[in-house]
Amino acid sequence: MNFPFYIFGIHPHWLFESLAYFIGFRVYLYTRNKERIPMDKALWVIVGATLGAAVGSKFLYWLEDPNKTLENWDNLVYLIEGKTIVGGLLGGLIGVETAKKWIGWTRSTGDDFVLPLAVGMMIGRIGCFLTGLDDHTYGIATSWITGVDFGDGIKRHPTQLYELVFLGIVALLLFQMKKKNIGWEGLLYQLFMLSYLMFRFMIDFIKPTPHPYWILNNIQLASLLGIAYYIWLIHKKQTEKRREIHA
Structure with a gap:
């Protein structure tokens, strides 16, 4: 292969x-x-999960090699190219909890x-x-x-x-x-x-x-x-x- x-x-x-x-x-x-949960509120939860996952996956990727990230702080390609599943999951968790507070869902x-x-x-x-x-x-x-x-x-x-x-x-x-x-x-x-x-x-x-x-x-x-x-x-x-x- x-x-x-x-x-x-x-x-x-x-x-x-x-x-x-x-x-x-x-x-x-x-x-x-x-x-x-009704669909209208579920969609807000999905939005929170998606945005949180996007931010979390990038942030954790930047911590993979802190020195390299600092060297490339102005390199847009480097900053947006990588992502991590763990960062996405943990960021998604924060996004979901934030969305639930926003819509008042407990x-x-x-x-x-x-x-x-x-x-x-x-x-x-x-x-x-x-x-x-x-x-x-x-x-x-x-x-x-x-x-x-x-x-x-x-x-x-x-x-x-x-x-x-x-x-x-x-x-x-x-x-x-x-x-x-x-x-x-x-x-x-x-x-x-x-x-x-x-x-x-x-x-x-x-x-x-x-x-x-x-x-x-x-x-x-x-x-x-x-x-x-x-x-x-x-x-x-x-x-x-x-x-x-x-x-």
């Missing part, structure tokens, strides 16, 4: 990223709980986003893999059987595929929880975010990105903050549920 692997003459990153947004949104419309809306996010991210990672070295999402060199030569004669961890498989497993488990109505409103999204951030914290140790924050990179630092937040949030919800039971 040659990388990038063009499909009908279309660059794989552009094709699969477009498919990720389109199919993810269609999955949201099809699977969302219509009784949880119920959790996260569970409706779990499946669309998982599907969209899985599709997007296919595009990252087929793009090869140009995408900069591959892992370090490896002698494992999973190693892939992206065109330069070096076998590397296909971390894009590791993530795709991980997301598929998490989505399946959470879907089973949803069918059995396990937990409280918002738990599925909290578990999705917690599990994904833990995965990203670990997998980035085998990515050849700068690690300027002691032994951590920008993704791992943001993941740790997100992990701490979701552990605190889940513990808080569990405590509230116990109090309700014994009240």
Whole structure:
């Protein structure tokens, strides 16, 4: 296989990223709980998530190599070209919460986003893999059987595929929880975010990105903050549920 692997003459990153947004949104419309939030308010939540994700993904990318970002502070191409999923997720969280306060909505809306996010991210990672070295999402060199030569004669961890498989497993488990109505409103999204951030914290140790924050990179630092937040949030919800039971 040659990388990038063009499909009908279309660059794989552009094709699969477009498919990720389109199919993810269609999955949201099809699977969302219509009784949880009316569509007019749901659209505002989507707007908040989109804007927050756009800002968060760029901001975290700029922290990947702070010195390089400072050197290119006036280089518009550099500033707008990169983005990160973790930054998008955490920025989207802030955007959603801001939008909910704006429209006066207090119920959790996260569970409706779990499946669309998982599907969209899985599709997007296919595009990252087929793009090869140009995408900069591959892992370090490896002698494992999973190693892939992206065109330069070096076998590397296909971390894009590791993530795709991980997301598929998490989505399946959470879907089973949803069918059995396990937990409280918002738990599925909290578990999705917690599990994904833990995965990203670990997998980035085998990515050849700068690690300027002691032994951590920008993704791992943001993941740790997100992990701490979701552990605190889940513990808080569990405590509230116990109090309700014994009240």
